[in-house]
Amino acid sequence: MPIKLIQHLEELAANAWPAAVVQIVDGWRLRFNWGVTRRANSVWPNETAGRFPVTEKLALVEEFYTRWGGPARYQLCPAAQPDNLDAILAQRGYASDALTAVQTAPLPTVLARTDPQPAHSVTVTDSFDKLWFATYCQAERVTSQTAEARRTILQRIGPRTGYALLRVEGHPAAIGLAVVEQGWSGIFSMATRPEFRRQGAATAILHGLARWSQQHQATQIYLQVMENNAAALALYDRIGFKTLYHYHYREAPQDFDPDEPTTLQNRV
Numbered sequence: 001m002p003i004k005l006i007q008h009l010e011e012l013a014a015n016a017w018p019a020a021v022v023q024i025v026d027g028w029r030l031r032f033n034w035g036v037t038r039r040a041n042s043v044w045p046n047e048t049a050g051r052f053p054v055t056e057k058l059a060l061v062e063e064f065y066t067r068w069g070g071p072a073r074y075q076l077c078p079a080a081q082p083d084n085l086d087a088i089l090a091q092r093g094y095a096s097d098a099l100t101a102v103q104t105a106p107l108p109t110v111l112a113r114t115d116p117q118p119a120h121s122v123t124v125t126d127s128f129d130k131l132w133f134a135t136y137c138q139a140e141r142v143t144s145q146t147a148e149a150r151r152t153i154l155q156r157i158g159p160r161t162g163y164a165l166l167r168v169e170g171h172p173a174a175i176g177l178a179v180v181e182q183g184w185s186g187i188f189s190m191a192t193r194p195e196f197r198r199q200g201a202a203t204a205i206l207h208g209l210a211r212w213s214q215q216h217q218a219t220q221i222y223l224q225v226m227e228n229n230a231a232a233l234a235l236y237d238r239i240g241f242k243t244l245y246h247y248h249y250r251e252a253p254q255d256f257d258p259d260e261p262t263t264l265q266n267r268v
Helices: 003-016 054-068 085-091 107-112 130-140 144-155 201-215 230-239
Strands: 021-025 028-032 073-076 095-106 120-125 160-168 171-181 184-192 220-226 242-251
Touching (some): 003 184, 003 220, 003 242, 085 242, 095 107, 107 201, 107 220, 130 160, 130 171, 130 184, 171 201, 184 201, 201 230
Antiparallel strands (some): 021 028, 095 220, 120 160, 160 171, 171 184
16 A cells, blocks of 8 residues: 555645644644534644654643543544554544545546536636635535634635636536645535536536646646545546545544543443
């Protein structure tokens, strides 16, 4: 398995969805963003300086999330350090959740397989757009309580961004986001309003984002899709995406006591 490539893509993806608070602990990135999205509220453990034993790092993680008022959570992929971190967390009672495939495709392949319908009009802008965000909130049913937190994540993205908006007969129908860095384009926030679904909107958005990404020197595309999203997996397979690896989360149980380590078996 290409661990260096996986680690690289995980770094690009972390840059593309930046948390409000990031604390570095011996190479691990402890991320917090007031309850919005698992990614921005989890440990990125794909590097280590090797200065502290893992038990000490685990304690520092639990202290961090207790202080910020959220559950200790890890985003785990094949690049996690140490390589038995998933087993260590399982033994401590951390539950596994949200298995996600990270898929890649050559950008020319995506362009060739996503020729949009003539009725679809896609525009891509280089900066955050109010209409784009309003469409995103409608399609994803984002509540007013979480909208501001999501807005601030989007507005603090460091690499180049492309916000795609599709209109059908003048009405905003679907959106998507591309984040380009080091020759890769990451696709995020794909969403279609319910009344416009199953009409080729996602394919048109992907085409628009691929064209925009090519203009900014990207040659490869990556995206993240949950393994239980059969419709999205089928779409991406038709377009040429292949799964490179998976990640999942490990989250501390609600009654977790960091001063009393336990095993998964005696919590069942």
